[in-house]
Amino acid sequence: MSMKKYDGKPVGYDRTKITGGFWNTQQKLVRDVTIDAVYDRFDETGRFASLKGDWKEGMPFRPHIFWDSDITKWMEGVAYYLQKKRDNALEDKMDMLVERMEKLQTEDGYLNTYFTTVEPKARFTRRLDHELYCAGHLVEGALAYYEAVGKRKMLDIAIRYIDYIDRVFRIDHSAAFDTPGHQEIELALVKLYQFTGEDRYKKLAEYFIDNRGRSQKDRENNDRDLAAFQSHLPVREQKTAEGHSVRLLYQCCGMADLALLNQEDEMTRACETLFENIVKKRMHITGGVGTTYREESFTFDYHLPEVTTYNETCASIALAMFCRRMWLIDADRKYADYAELALYNTMLSGISLSGDKFFYENPLTASPKRNEFNQTRKEDIREHLPILERVKVFDCSCCPPNLIRTIGSIADYMYSISEDTVYVHCYMEGETKVKTKNQEIELCQKTNYPYDGKIELKTRSEGCYTIALRIPGWCQSYRLSINGEALNPSLEKGYAHLLHTWKTNDCISLELDMKVQLIEANPRVPNLCGRVAVVRGPLVYCAEGIDNPDFSIRDVRVENPSDFQISMEEICQRAMPVLNGPTIIRKDFQELYRFYRQDKEQTNLKLIPYFAWANRGVTEMNVWFLKN
C-alpha cells in the first residue's frame, strides 16, 4: 500500500467523554475502587516512599528497578479521571509525588529512584534494567497530568530528564548500551514530540528504533537471549513476533508511530508483517498474547497452549495500543476487531469485578487440581502455572496501573480522523468533539455495546463530512439508517462511509446482529483441533465449574450456536449477558480407560463472558469446547 494520501490522526481522551454504558460502569469502578486500592498497595509496599530518595542499605522496601514506572503509570491513569472530574484529594497525592520527583531529580536531569538510591554508579550501565522504560512512563504520566489539569511541573521534570537522555544516548553515546532493554520510551517520545513540536524527541525515538538489533554495545550488554529482547535483528527486518510480548508490542507502537509520522513504507510494511504474524499465528481467541512465562514471551506459530499460556494483561493492552496506531495508517476494520478482542477479553480478565484484584496471566482454561498439586510440592519441583484467583498486587505490578490508565483513556479507541472523515472504530457511549481538516464536529453516541449491537450516533454539528462506521468482522448482518431512512452503502475495508450534509441532531442508527457464534482454530494448533470457542460480538464466553458442577467442562460438546439462550444475569452484582444451552456430554464412568462407547447425554451448559471468570472463588474454567 502507498501511504502518500493517508493522514490518520488520533482523537484522544481529551476530546471524548464516556457518558454511559459498559465503559462508564468500568470507569466508575476504577475511579471508586481501583485507583485507591492500587494507591494503598503501592503505599504499603514502599513504592511512593521510595521517591523520597532516602533509602539506605538495611532499610525495608528496597527500591526496585521498575517501581518508578508503577508510580507514573498510576499517575497517568489518575490524570484521565481528573480530566473527567477534578478531585482535590487525588491532586494532592499527585502533587506530593511530583514534588518528590523534583527533589530526587539530579542537577543533570537524571531521575530514577533505584539507580539514584541503590546503585548510583550503575546509571545507564545495564540495558535490561528498565531505566529508559521508566523514563518513558514518566513522560506519558507527565503529559496526561498536564493535559488534565494544566499543571506543568511534572512535565518540566520529564522534559529535563529526556533532554539528559538525548544527550547521553543520541549525542554523546556515553551509555553502556544504545537502545532500551524494555521498549516504551519510543512511543512516549513520539507523544512528547507531538506535544512540543520539538524535532529532537522524534529523532531520539528514531535513534532507539533504528539502532535496535544493530548495536554492538547492546549485544555485549545482553547476557540473555537476544531475541527475547527483540535485539536479534534491526526492527525493519523482524518478520515474526519474538521474545517478551509487551516489549515487542510497545516497540511495534513506536514503529507504527514513526511509520505514520514519516510516511515510511518500509516501516509500515514491517509493522504489518509483525501484526499479521501475531494475529494470524500467535494470538489466543481472547486477544491474549505471549504464550510462555519464560521471559513472558511469544513462542512460535500455532503454539497456543490453554493451561500454561501467559497472556499477560499488559500484553493485551499493548496489542490494543498497536491496533489503534495501525488504524491511523490504514483504516481496516481488522485492527479494531483485534483491539476489541484484546480489550474486552484478556484486558478485562485482568481486573476483578470488585475492581481491587488483578491477574497478571490470563489462561484459557483453569485446572484448580493442577494448581493445588503444585502447592503440595516444594518450590523446585513445581511447574509454573497461572494463579486462579486474582490478587491485590504483585511484586511485578505493571498490570494494575496499566489497567487504570487504559480504562481511563478507553475513549481513545472510539474515533480517528482523516481529511474530512470521522472514523468510528469502537462503539461506546460518549460525547466527542473532533476536528477534521475543515471543521469541528460534535458527536454523541448511545449504546449498550458490547451487550447488544444497537448504536445510535447523533451529530451535533452541521456540515458536509464523512462518518465512517466500522462493521465488525464478526457481524454477518446489520441495519443502518439515517433519521429512519435505511441505507446500504458498500463497505471500504469494513467501514460504511456516510458522506452527507449533516444537520444538528441527525441520527444514525446502526444495528449489528449479535448472534452467538462458534469459532474454530486452524488445524495446525494441536490442542484446539476438534474444539470451538463460543463468542457473541467481541465477547468470548467461558464455562466455569461453579455454574456447571455436574460434569467435566472439558468434555462438553456444543451443537448449534443458535440453541443458546441469551439472558441478562448478575455476576457479583454486575448484570451481563450469560448464555444457556443444551450440549452433549459423555455419561460419567469410573474406569481410566475403556472401549469407546456411544454413551452420551444432553445437559445444560451455562456460559459467562470470559472477562467475568474467577470472580466467585477458585473453580474450573474452559473456553474451547468439543465439536463434532
Added chain:
Amino acid sequence: MSMKKYDGKPVGYDRTKITGGFWNTQQKLVRDVTIDAVYDRFDETGRFASLKGDWKEGMPFRPHIFWDSDITKWMEGVAYYLQKKRDNALEDKMDMLVERMEKLQTEDGYLNTYFTTVEPKARFTRRLDHELYCAGHLVEGALAYYEAVGKRKMLDIAIRYIDYIDRVFRIDHSAAFDTPGHQEIELALVKLYQFTGEDRYKKLAEYFIDNRGRSQKDRENNDRDLAAFQSHLPVREQKTAEGHSVRLLYQCCGMADLALLNQEDEMTRACETLFENIVKKRMHITGGVGTTYREESFTFDYHLPEVTTYNETCASIALAMFCRRMWLIDADRKYADYAELALYNTMLSGISLSGDKFFYENPLTASPKRNEFNQTRKEDIREHLPILERVKVFDCSCCPPNLIRTIGSIADYMYSISEDTVYVHCYMEGETKVKTKNQEIELCQKTNYPYDGKIELKTRSEGCYTIALRIPGWCQSYRLSINGEALNPSLEKGYAHLLHTWKTNDCISLELDMKVQLIEANPRVPNLCGRVAVVRGPLVYCAEGIDNPDFSIRDVRVENPSDFQISMEEICQRAMPVLNGPTIIRKDFQELYRFYRQDKEQTNLKLIPYFAWANRGVTEMNVWFLKN
C-alpha cells in the same frame, strides 16, 4: 482378600527359553547389537575404568554416584544372554569387571566406586546419593551371573557388601540415614534371601521397607520434597503413587515380595491400593507412568499430559515388575494386561529398531516444531521437552542396561505356578520346564503374539494338573480347544483353568480375536476428552507425520475401528502389522480463527505400533485421535 491359601511362585528365566516369535527377534537384536553398543558407550565414558578405583581429582571421567548400577545392570543383562548361550569374549569382559570389583572392595566389605574414589569420607552420609541402590543392582547382577554360568566370585563380593550394609544399617544404625533414597535394594535382598535361605536378608529388606516414612534420620537427611522420595508416610499408609516413579515402583516390588513371603494382608492391601491408584488414575494408555520430568515424578489423578509427560522407560519396566509380583499374590488377568501395556509400548519405545539408541522419556505426541523452537533459545528460557530422536547414551543411562536385562529375562513374564496349577500369563514362543507341587512339567508354546492372537501350547509331560490360560482383558471373543476339541470353560479372574490328565503332545490351541479397538479415557482427563486411542491386542498404535504428511495428525477424526485394514509392513527392516483406514479431517484453511464450518473430507490414516515410532527421523507423532 485372604492370602492364606495362596502360594504363587515365579518361574524364571532359568527354566524358560524364548525360541521364536516377537521376543526372539527382540532378544537377538539386543544380543547382536545392544549389549555391545552399551558396552562401548560405557567404556568410552569411563564407567568401566572407574571400577579400577584409581580416579583422582583432575582426571577425566569423574565417577558418578550411579555408575556402579549402570555396570551391574549391564552385567545382569549379559548374564541372561550367557544363560541362553555362553560366549567366551563376553564372559572375559564380565570376569574383568568382577576382578576390578574384588580389588575395589574394601576390607569391611564396602563397594562403591564413587564413594571410594571421590568422597571416601561421605560413605553412607547422603541418603539421596544412590549407594544402596547400587548395592541392590550389584546383588541382582551377581545372582544372574552365578545362575547363568556358575561363577560365584561376584556373588561372594555382593554378599560381603550386603553383610556389611546389614551391620551398618540394621544392627549398628551407624549410617546417617535409615532407608534408601532410591529404592531397589529391597527387592534384590528378597532375591538374595530366596537364593541363600538366609533370614537376615529378608530382615534387612523388611528393615528398609518398614522404616521408610518413619525415620527421623531420613527426614533430616532429605532437604528435598519428602513425597518425591516416598518418605512422607510409612509404606503401608501410602495410598497414592507419589514422587519419583521408578523409586515408587521398585518400592512396590519390594512390598509385594514381602507381602507374598510373609502372607501379610495389610501389605497386600497397601500394594493393591497403590496399584489401583496407578492404573486407574495415573497411567498413560501406553503403560507409561511418571508424568512430569520434575523429580521424574507421578503427579496427581487424571493428569496425563501428552507432550510433556515423562514416562521414563525404566518406570514402565518397573511397572511390569510390580505387575509380575502382584499376579503371584492374586492371579487376576489385569496384572498381565497392564504388564503387557508397559512392556509392548513404553518399554519398547525406549529402544530403537536398530537396537543401539534409546529414549529415556516416551511422550504420547511429538511436536518437532516445539522442540525446534526450544533449540533456538538459550538454556534458561527453554521448557523441558522429551527429545524426539533416540540417542546412543545419556548421562543418566539407567534405561539402556535396564532394557538389556528386561528383554533378556522377558520369559519371566510367561508363567507362574501355584500348587498344581501352571498359570500362563503372557504369550511368547518358548520352551519351559516348570515344577509344580507334585511334578515337573515341560511346555512348548508357539505363537506370533502380539502380531496375531493364535497360541499353541503343547504339553511334553504326562499327568494331572491345571493349565490356566489368561484371556486378556482386551479380548472380546476367543476359541479354545484341546487336540481340536472345543472348550468353553468359565473364567476365574480372567484365566481359563484347564484341569486335565495331560499326555505328551497334547495340544492346546487358543485363538484370541485381535481386532482393532478404540479406547476412550475418563472424562476427568482434560486433554483426552473427545479423543480415542487405537489399539490392537496389547499394542497401542500411533500416527507419524512421515506416513501422513498431508494433514495435521492431531486433527484426525476416526470412525469405525473395523474400517482399518491390517497388513504386515516393514519399518526399518522389521515386519510388523500396520493399520490403514479412512478417517475424517477438516479441509485445510489459512486463517488462525474462523467461524466454524462443516467442511471436512475423508483421508487415509496410516498407523504403526507405538513402539516403532521415531525410527525414521524426527517427525510428528500422535496417539490420541478425535472421535465424535
